[in-house]
Amino acid sequence: MRRNWSLILLVVLLSVTLIAGCGGAKQEEPKKEEPKVEAPKYPEKSITYVIPFDAGGQSDVEARRQQPHLEKSLGQKVLIEYKPGAGGAVGWTELTRAKPDGYYMTGMNIPHIILQPAQRSDAGYKTEDINPVAIFQATPIGLAVLNDSPFQTIDEFIAYAKENPGKITIAGSGTLSGHDIARLQLEKYAGIKTEYIPFTGAAPQLQAFLGKHTMAILANSNDLVQHKDKIRVLAFGSTERYEVFPDSPTFVEKGFDMLPSIDRGVAVPPGTPADVIKTLEAAFMQIANDPDIKKQMIEQGFVPKAMGQEESKAYIEKTKKQYLEILAEVKK
Amino acid sequence: MAEMFFTALVHIFQPFNFLFMTAGVTLGILVGCLPGLTATMALAILVPFTFTMDAIPALMTLGGIYSGAMYGGSISAILVNTPGTPSAIATTFDGFPLTKKGMAEHALVTSAFGSSIGGVFGALCLLILTPLLASVALKFGPPEYFWMAIFGLTIIATLSSKNMVKGLIGGALGLMISTIGLSPIGGDSRFTFGFYGLAAGINLIVALIGFFCIPEVLAMVEKITKERYKIAEYKPKKGVPLQVIKELLKKPILLLRSSVIGTFVGIVPGAGGNIAALVSYSEAVRWSKKPEEFGTGVIEGVAAAETSNNAEVGGSLVPLLTLGIPGAPPAAVILGAIMLQGMVPGPELFTKYGEITYTFILSLAVANIIMGFIGFYGSKFFARLINIPVNYLAPLIVFMSVIGSYSIRNNMMDVLIMVVFGVIGYFSRKLNFHPGPIVLGMILGPFAENGLVQSMLMGRASGSIWGIFFTRPISLILIIMSVISALWPFIAAWRKNRANKGGLETNA
Numbered sequence: 001m002r003r004n005w006s007l008i009l010l011v012v013l014l015s016v017t018l019i020a021g022c023g024g025a026k027q028e029e030p031k032k033e034e035p036k037v038e039a040p041k042y043p044e045k046s047i048t049y050v051i052p053f054d055a056g057g058q059s060d061v062e063a064r065r066q067q068p069h070l071e072k073s074l075g076q077k078v079l080i081e082y083k084p085g086a087g088g089a090v091g092w093t094e095l096t097r098a099k100p101d102g103y104y105m106t107g108m109n110i111p112h113i114i115l116q117p118a119q120r121s122d123a124g125y126k127t128e129d130i131n132p133v134a135i136f137q138a139t140p141i142g143l144a145v146l147n148d149s150p151f152q153t154i155d156e157f158i159a160y161a162k163e164n165p166g167k168i169t170i171a172g173s174g175t176l177s178g179h180d181i182a183r184l185q186l187e188k189y190a191g192i193k194t195e196y197i198p199f200t201g202a203a204p205q206l207q208a209f210l211g212k213h214t215m216a217i218l219a220n221s222n223d224l225v226q227h228k229d230k231i232r233v234l235a236f237g238s239t240e241r242y243e244v245f246p247d248s249p250t251f252v253e254k255g256f257d258m259l260p261s262i263d264r265g266v267a268v269p270p271g272t273p274a275d276v277i278k279t280l281e282a283a284f285m286q287i288a289n290d291p292d293i294k295k296q297m298i299e300q301g302f303v304p305k306a307m308g309q310e311e312s313k314a315y316i317e318k319t320k321k322q323y324l325e326i327l328a329e330v331k332k
Numbered sequence: 333m334a335e336m337f338f339t340a341l342v343h344i345f346q347p348f349n350f351l352f353m354t355a356g357v358t359l360g361i362l363v364g365c366l367p368g369l370t371a372t373m374a375l376a377i378l379v380p381f382t383f384t385m386d387a388i389p390a391l392m393t394l395g396g397i398y399s400g401a402m403y404g405g406s407i408s409a410i411l412v413n414t415p416g417t418p419s420a421i422a423t424t425f426d427g428f429p430l431t432k433k434g435m436a437e438h439a440l441v442t443s444a445f446g447s448s449i450g451g452v453f454g455a456l457c458l459l460i461l462t463p464l465l466a467s468v469a470l471k472f473g474p475p476e477y478f479w480m481a482i483f484g485l486t487i488i489a490t491l492s493s494k495n496m497v498k499g500l501i502g503g504a505l506g507l508m509i510s511t512i513g514l515s516p517i518g519g520d521s522r523f524t525f526g527f528y529g530l531a532a533g534i535n536l537i538v539a540l541i542g543f544f545c546i547p548e549v550l551a552m553v554e555k556i557t558k559e560r561y562k563i564a565e566y567k568p569k570k571g572v573p574l575q576v577i578k579e580l581l582k583k584p585i586l587l588l589r590s591s592v593i594g595t596f597v598g599i600v601p602g603a604g605g606n607i608a609a610l611v612s613y614s615e616a617v618r619w620s621k622k623p624e625e626f627g628t629g630v631i632e633g634v635a636a637a638e639t640s641n642n643a644e645v646g647g648s649l650v651p652l653l654t655l656g657i658p659g660a661p662p663a664a665v666i667l668g669a670i671m672l673q674g675m676v677p678g679p680e681l682f683t684k685y686g687e688i689t690y691t692f693i694l695s696l697a698v699a700n701i702i703m704g705f706i707g708f709y710g711s712k713f714f715a716r717l718i719n720i721p722v723n724y725l726a727p728l729i730v731f732m733s734v735i736g737s738y739s740i741r742n743n744m745m746d747v748l749i750m751v752v753f754g755v756i757g758y759f760s761r762k763l764n765f766h767p768g769p770i771v772l773g774m775i776l777g778p779f780a781e782n783g784l785v786q787s788m789l790m791g792r793a794s795g796s797i798w799g800i801f802f803t804r805p806i807s808l809i810l811i812i813m814s815v816i817s818a819l820w821p822f823i824a825a826w827r828k829n830r831a832n833k834g835g836l837e838t839n840a
Contacts, residue, residue: 055376056665064380082376083742085532086514090743093528122521124528169793175519195793197474197786200516200778203664207601207657213473213790226656226676300671 042102042276046077049266050106052091054084058222058302059107059264062137065296066287073283087174088112093124100269102276108132108267111178114320118327119176127320128270132312133277134284135265138303139220140237141182142248143170146212147232154234154254157216161192168194171205171214176327179218182237182260184326189256220262225301237261238303263305265312281309340691344698349389353695356393357702360400365408365416367541368736371401375665379672387673387685391692394669396699398662399451402605402642403703406443410634411436411718412729414544418536419605419641421771422613424544426626426633433629436566436715441576442631443638444707446587450639451700453591454598454646458653459693462682465647466654469599474790475800478783479810480600481776484607486817487614490623491768496821499769502760506773507780509534516778517785529745536606536774538737538746539753543771545733546754547761552722566715573708580635586616587639594640598647604660605641606775610768612640618820646696653681653689 049067051059063080070078083091088109095106113130116123143154151157161168172179175198183196197214199205202223209217210230217231224233225244233248237260241250251258266284268277287293288306297304307315343349363374374397382390405417410427423443430439457465472480485503492499512523513533524530580587590612597608616636617626626633648659649666656677658664667677673688675681681689720728737750757767791797801807816823 054661054664055372056661056668060376061668067380081742085741085743086528087519089514090529090532090741119519120521122524122526122528122531124531167793169790175517177519195789197789198517199786200782203657204602204782207470207651207655208473208786210655210657211470211473226671229678 042279043074043076045103046079047074047103047105049078049080050091050095050104051080051082052084052088052095052106053082055082058137058139058220058262059109061300062264062302063107065293066136066284069287069290069293070283073286074279087116087177089116089123089125092116092130095267095269096125096129098269100271100273102268102272102280105133105266105268105280108265110135110263110265110316110319111181111323112262114316114323115176115178115181115327118324127316130267130316131270131272131277132265132267132316133280133309134288135263135305135307135312135315136284136288137264137297138305139222139262139264139301140242140303141179141218141220141260141262142224142233142236142242142245143182143186143216143218144209144224144231144233145216146210147230149215149232151216151234152232154249157234158190158192161190161194165193166195168216169214170194170196171209171217172196172198172219173201173205174198176330178260178262181323181326182218182258184330185258185260186251186256188326188329189251189258218260220301221303222301242303243298244301261303263315265305265307277309336686336690337694339687340694343388343687343691344392344695349392349695352385352389353392353396353699354702356396357400357699357706360397360402361404361407361703361706362400363397364401364404364420365406366404366732366736367408367414367416367545368537368732368739370417370537370740371398371662372665373739374401375662375669379665379669382669383672387675387688388691390669390673391666391688392695392699394666395692395696396702398666399447399642399645399696399699400703401662402451402645403444403447403638403707405641406447406634406638407440407714410439410443411714412545412725413548414729414733415540417605418540418775419609419644420637421540421606421768422609422637423634425613425637425768426628426630427637429627429629430631430634431566431718434566435629436718437569437572437711438576438631439629439634440711440714441573441707442580442634444704444711445577445580446590446635446637446639447642447707448700448704449587450591450594450641450643451645451703452697453588453639454595454643455693455697455700456646457595457643458646458649458696459690462650462654465599465650468596469601469651469655469657469659471806472600473804474783474786475804476783476806476810477602477779478787478801479807479814480603481780481783483810483814483817484611484772484776485780486814486820487610487772488769489818489821490614490617491772492766495764495766498763498765502765502767502769503773506770506775507777508773509539509770510774510777511781516782527745529743532741532743532745534749534753534774535740535746536771537740538750539774540771541733541737542750542753543757543767545729546751547758549726549729549733550754550758551761552726556722566718568712568715573711576631579631583632583635585619586632586635589615589619590636590639591643594643595647597640598644598659599650601648601651601657601659602779604648605644608644608647609637609641610772610775612636614817618824623824642700646693649693649696653677654679 053059067078091106098104114127117127145151208214233245235251236242236248294304363369405420406423408414408416409420409423413424413428415421427439488499488503514531521531593612594608597603613636617623648663651657651659652663658667675685737746787800788797791800
């Protein structure tokens with residue numbers, strides 16, 4: 001009897017570990033589907049959708065939102081898997097080495113995929129090897145202060161910074177990251193000098209800012225929207241004024257040639273067949289153009305985008321040029 | 333408020349909600365006890381399912397998983413010396429020696445009871461003191477994190493009072509391991525030796541699995557001489573749970589202190605159950621009348637660790653619900669779930685969505701009580717796991733170690749790292765290095781590094797780097813605590829000395 005108990009426990013434990021540990025690889029019974037009229041060959045099995053970050057972040061939120069729609073339009077299971085590490089670099093390196101058969105795709109972030117290979121020779125991948133399918137979500141970066149801050153407008157902020165170079169502290173996420181580049185651009189166009197304090201993610205960055213340990217913050221739109229009652233957005237990184245912050249000017253309005261933003265999309269390994277990419281592109285674009293999904297995204301502080309493969313490629317190319325210029329100036 | 337309380341109770345005890353929460357607790361325990369499967373992972377997998385549910389059962393299920401996992405981690409810590417989650421590191425110190433003494437059930441019941449008390453305490457603090465405590469979370473800026481890390485490192489003094497030099501070497505080694513990978517500030521690669529996989533750094537859980545599991549398996553295998561060797565014999569005895577609980581109830585100060593430490597550490601965003609349990613364990617040693625018995629298998633050690641890591645759950649939800657800042661990784665996933673339900677953290681949660689929020693908070697307390705019952709009745713079954721002969725158990729643990737370390741980041745590199753750490757762990761154990769200080773260094777390294785650099789940048793802007801480190805009130809408290817803690821072995825020796833002298837005089 002005692003022996004039985006141990007064995008039962010053992011078997012249960014083993015199976016739980018297997019199921020949970022290999023959840024990503026688990027093949028579930030395909031749903032019964034009505035036979036499609038002109039059933040295309042691809043996809044014939046489940047597709048892995050890798051998120052190169054931890055669960056719960058913006059990329060994950062978007063992937064989870066897309067998952068049921070993708071499964072519906074592709075007619076196959078889409079399995080979300082996390083491969084976090086080195087700010088996404090681990091996941092993107094794996095992507096460039098994965099089999100280009102259309103059953104493996106990874107979320108991509110711009111400017112991450114531009115800045116990482118540009119800064120580190122050991123990033124593991126090259127920007128060109130990230131083969132974009134679509135870009136569907138953006139979080140423009142805004143400059144904000146707390147409600148009780150003396151700075152009412154971006155002009156007051158800049159005037160103070162000019163008089164007191166290096167005295168204004170700005171919280172951001174990461175060194176030479178999207179936030180840091182936004183700071184460098186602001187410094188360049190406004191002719192000011194600030195003290196940028198890098199944190200290791202949105203949570204610690206916001207905590208330091210809300211706790212008044214820094215005077216300002218450069219943060220993604222969804223984080224700004226979440227805290228909109230406590231903060232004043234001095235300038236925002238979109239092309240036109242953002243509807244959540246109608247009183248906040250854009251950087252462009254102020255004459256600064258910058259559109260700081262983190263853009264998210266999806267990519268496949270280099271060498272993936274063109275027709276496979278077309279199928280995936282169509283599935284992602286259909287979701288990106290869905291008015292209900294767009295509305296939901298805006299409510300959460302995201303800016304919906306709908307760029308197909310060609311447009312995404314051109315966008316990455318353009319952004320890369322801009323960012324490399326800034327990097328070159330910094331290194332001087 | 334009273335009305336809200338009543339409505340909340342009605343929601344909690346609705347059969348559907350209650351069932352889901354109980355299922356959540358059970359699943360949490362299971363996930364928690366398997367090293368490599370974390371509460372964060374279980375929550376992330378389940379969040380999409382909760383999307384179709386109403387907010388109340390959804391949040392109750394997630395809260396149940398979170399609480400259950402905190403307790404579950406102690407089961408493997410106690411039975412096979414492997415923390416199922418980082419929060420259970422301190423549980424191994426006394427839990428496993430108890431198992432070796434044949435008292436596995438004692439340890440398991442202690443853990444369940446302590447977890448329950450801590451969890452309920454944390455949930456009640458969350459219920460009553462949230463507005464007050466929220467401001468504490470914001471007071472912690474980079475300098476405070478730096479000093480908190482320094483205070484944490486002084487725990488080495490109590491953890492390794494028997495051999496201070498080895499403790500300090502271990503701590504330094506841990507700090508160095510924590511610097512592997514991309515530097516958090518600056519983004520340079522450090523000690524990656526050209527492996528892109530190492531740029532991601534050494535994951536704490538992967539290192540823990542290697543450090544604790546592998547040496548244990550090797551130790552088991554070494555000892556196989558008889559045909560059916562076991563780690564320890566567990567013979568079921570009647571009435572153990574009640575006896576243990578009676579004994580624990582005689583130590584209200586220990587339980588209260590551990591709960592307070594757990595809740596407080598939880599409130600500080602970023603500092604999780606692992607730090608809470610280590611600090612609480614170290615304080616238990618410090619204030620015990622028989623500090624030398626800790627580490628040899630006393631239930632106080634298990635109670636201190638487990639009470640505080642469940643109290644941490646309530647604490648970590650304070651900054652989440654009030655400020656939208658997750659205090660710990662699992663809380664980050666719960667934040668996602670809250671937002672998916674269309675609610676935004678902040679004052680609205682306590683007014684407009686008060687019914688949902690108060691139900692969620694109270695359900696945490698109830699979940700912890702359910703967990704206590706599962707532990708109370710289940711411990712004698714869990715304890716039988718160690719009766720599995722080593723020739724089955726050892727491969728089983730190795731199997732779980734490999735899957736666990738792979739599944740953390742879905743990366744083969746982590747399995748290799750786990751094996752390397754296993755070998756290091758085996759030899760360091762042979763050389764009598766306590767794993768505590770090494771792990772402590774790994775946990776606190778990033779806090780110390782980020783805090784130091786960020787504070788220096790802040791100091792540069794404000795014009796005084798020294799000022800930023802030494803003139804802030806919370807920093808000063810932490811500095812004083814660090815000094816006392818670091819000098820404690822000397823203070824303890826002096827007190828003992830004096831007490832002995834006093835004793836002699838009265839005898840004479």
